[in-house]
Amino acid sequence: MTATVELHHVAKRFGKVEAVRDVSFDLPEGETVALVGHNGAGKTTLLKLMLGLIRPTAGSIRVLGDDPSAGEFTARRRLGYLPESVSFNTGLTGRETLAFYARLKREPMRDALVLLERVGLTHAADRRVGTYSKGMRQRLGLAQALLGAPRVLLLDEPTTGLDPALRQSFYEIVQELRGGGSTVLLSSHALTELEERAGRVIIMNRGVKVADGTLDDLRRLARLPTRIRLRVADGGFPHVSNWLGPISDWRRINGHMIEIDARPEEKIDILRRATGDGAAVEDLDVFPPTLDELYAHFLRSQEMAP
Numbered sequence: 001m002t003a004t005v006e007l008h009h010v011a012k013r014f015g016k017v018e019a020v021r022d023v024s025f026d027l028p029e030g031e032t033v034a035l036v037g038h039n040g041a042g043k044t045t046l047l048k049l050m051l052g053l054i055r056p057t058a059g060s061i062r063v064l065g066d067d068p069s070a071g072e073f074t075a076r077r078r079l080g081y082l083p084e085s086v087s088f089n090t091g092l093t094g095r096e097t098l099a100f101y102a103r104l105k106r107e108p109m110r111d112a113l114v115l116l117e118r119v120g121l122t123h124a125a126d127r128r129v130g131t132y133s134k135g136m137r138q139r140l141g142l143a144q145a146l147l148g149a150p151r152v153l154l155l156d157e158p159t160t161g162l163d164p165a166l167r168q169s170f171y172e173i174v175q176e177l178r179g180g181g182s183t184v185l186l187s188s189h190a191l192t193e194l195e196e197r198a199g200r201v202i203i204m205n206r207g208v209k210v211a212d213g214t215l216d217d218l219r220r221l222a223r224l225p226t227r228i229r230l231r232v233a234d235g236g237f238p239h240v241s242n243w244l245g246p247i248s249d250w251r252r253i254n255g256h257m258i259e260i261d262a263r264p265e266e267k268i269d270i271l272r273r274a275t276g277d278g279a280a281v282e283d284l285d286v287f288p289p290t291l292d293e294l295y296a297h298f299l300r301s302q303e304m305a306p
């Protein structure tokens with residue numbers, strides 16, 4: 001699959017601060033990638049490098065085949081960007097604001113109006129942006145980023161300030177774009193919400209890329225236990241060890257539940273035994289490691305590395 005964004009051994013220094021250190025990755029078309037990390041991890045710096053707003057201290061960057069820091073960056077028109085804090089001229093209406101950006105991107109106004117509709121702002125199109133709520137400004141920012149049907153969309157904390165329904169419709173738009181072959185890079189702290197939405201996760205810590213892969217890849221690498229919760233029938237507790245076998249890591253969590261931390265290689269076997277003859281199990285739930293847990297794991301591993 002063609003890569004729309006390519007970073008090779010990229011570093012960025014601001015005086016003494018090494019904001020990004022030796023980071024490499026490719027982003028293919030049609031993929032949604034989450035860029036996650038603590039405050040100051042280097043996420044915004046990476047986005048600014050891809051946009052050509054700042055130059056790398058070392059390494060090379062290609063976006064849609066161009067070097068973003070070169071004077072003539074022809075790909076910029078096919079690049080959408082939603083900054084972390086969107087600031088608009090509060091004296092302009094929503095419609096005027098999008099018209100301004102449409103002119104900048106040399107896109108027809110007709111498309112801008114369709115986008116206002118798509119982000120649910122048609123009713124407020126003629127109101128001044130100064131009267132918009134935070135969520136409305138965020139949606140206007142998203143409409144601005146979507147102008148020109150971008151092939152690469154860089155979104156910095158895009159769902160901050162959006163209520164659950166708007167988040168949902170935001171991710172529907174992202175899904176559509178991905179279906180159309182766009183690359184979407186979402187920088188975010190909202191790990192739980194990204195879990196089902198991003199095909200791939202890149203974890204940054206203090207300027208360094210510490211993990212990169214699908215959720216399944218990260219789970220395989222981290223080898224964190226899967227939590228299995230079993231509801232045991234009345235009177236079944238005294239016999240748990242008989243059918244569960246020699247597993248050390250299980251605990252009783254209340255009068256009718258036990259919880260097991262199953263290592264990847266024991267998981268299937270435990271489930272077989274829990275559902276086999278003789279097991280007094282009435283119900284079960286399986287919880288694979290969450291993105292939050294994986295994130296904490298990879299950060300810890302990096303902190304502990306020599």
Ligand SMILES: Nc1ncnc2c1ncn2[C@@H]1O[C@H](COP(=O)(O)OP(=O)(O)OP(=O)(O)O)[C@@H](O)[C@H]1O
Pocket residue numbers: 014017018019037038039040041042043044045046084
């Ligand atoms: N223009 C600048 N001048 C000096 N230092 C900077 C500049 N921009 C970023 N930094 C520093 O580079 C590091 C990475 O910052 P960056 O904004 O990329 O982090 P981030 O992961 O986006 O954080 P957040 O989640 O808080 O937005 C931080 O230590 C920050 O202080």
